[in-house]
Amino acid sequence: MARKKIVFVIVEGPSDEEALGALLIRIFEKESVYVHVNHGDITSKSRVNPSNIVNQVGNCIREYEKKNHFKRSDFKEIIHIIDTDGAFVKDSVIKEDQQAKKTIYSPSEIRTMNPHDIIDRNKQKRENILRLIMKDEICNIPYSIYYMSCNLDHALYNKLNSSDDEKEEDSYQFAKKYSKNIPAFIKFIKFPTETHVPLGRGINISKIYGIIYIQEILFPSL
Template sequence: MARKKIVFVIVEGPSDQDALELLLNKIFDRDRVFVHVTYGDITSRAGNTPANILKKVQAEVGKYAKNNHFEKSHFKEVIHIIDTDGTYVSEDRVIEDETVGKTIYSPDSITARDKQSIVERNLSKRKNVDKLQATPLIWGKIPYSVYYMSCNLDHVLYNKQNSSDEEKENDSFEFARKYKSDTDGFKRFISESDFSVGGDYQSSWEYIKEGKHSLERHTNLGLCFPDSER
C-alpha cells in the first residue's frame, strides 16, 4: 500500500483547528491531514509584504516539516484558510468611532477607533492575499491554494461576526460535535448553502473582491474538497 501523503492545512486560530480538523481528516481520508495554527493573521501581520509573504507561509510549512521529520516529498498539497475581514471593501465602508473598543464588523461596514489604521491594514492585507491567491506552488513543487471565510470563520460556520474567544471555542466544539458523524452533511453545508461560492477557483476569488462581499457571509472552501473541480 502506498504511503499516505500529507494535506497540510493552515488556519489562523486554535478554534478554527477545533472546528475543522476532524472533519477534514474524514474528507481527505486517503491522505493524512495536519491542521497548523499560525496564531494570528499572517496576511496582515506587521512586516509581511507581497515581496516576502510566500517565504512567510513557506516557513510555516518548513518549520512543521522539520519538527516532525517530514520531507517535501511527503506533502501532497498545502491548503491555506484565511478570513477576509472586509479587506476588499472601499474606504467609505470603514467608519471611525472613538467610543468603540475592538473593531466591529457587520455585513455592510467596519467600525473602528482609528479608520486610517483599518484602511492601511486592508490595503496591505489584500496585496498579500492577491499574491497568495495567484500562487499555485509553494516550497518547490507542492501545490498550494488559499480559501476564504468571509468575513471570518465564525461568520461562515456559526453566522456570528464579532465573537469573543470564549464563544469561538464553545462554537467550534459544538460545530465539530454536530458534524463528526455526518461528513456528507458538513460538505453540503460548506458547498451548497446560500453563502457557498462555487464555480472555479479563479472566479470564486473574483467574486469575493467585488463590492462588499468580503464583509458578507461567503466561502469558497468547498472547492478544496477532493471531489470538487478546482
C-alpha cells in the same frame, strides 16, 4: 503499506482547528492531515508584503518538515484557510467610532477607533492575498487558498464579533454537529445558500471538492 501523504492545512487560530480539523481528517481519510495554527493572520502580519508573503507561508512548511524529518515528497498539498476580515470593502464603509474598544464588524460597515489603521491593514491584506492567489505551488507542493468571510464565526455560525469563549463553544458544537455527518458538512460548504448563509457572507473552501477558483467577497452590495 506506503506512508500516507500529508495534507498541510494552515488556519489562523485554535477555533478554526477545533471547528474544521476533525472534519478535514474525515474527508481526507486516505491522507494524513496536519492542521497548522498560525495564531494570527499571516496576511496582515507586520512587515509581511507581496515580496515575502510566499516565503512566510513556506516557512510554516519548512519548520514542520524539519521538526518531523519529512521530505517534500511526503506532502500531498497545502490548504490555506483565511479570514477576509473586510479586506475587500470600500474605504468609505470603515467608520470612526471612539466607543469601539475593538474593531466591530457588521454587514454594512466596519467601526473602529482608528479607521486609517484598518484601511492600511486592508490594503496590506488585499495585496498579500492577491499574491497568494497566483501561486499554484509553494515549496514545490501544490498550494491553494480559501476564505471565510468575514471570518470563521460569520461563515459557519452566522455571528460577528464573538468573544473568545463564544468562539470556543461554537467551534466545538459545529465539529460535534458534523463529525458524524460529513455529507451534510460538504453540502454546507459547497452550497451555503441552501443552508443559512445570508447575502453578504461567504465561504469558499470548495476547491477541496473540485472547483478550482477562489472568489473574494465580503459585502457584495457595497
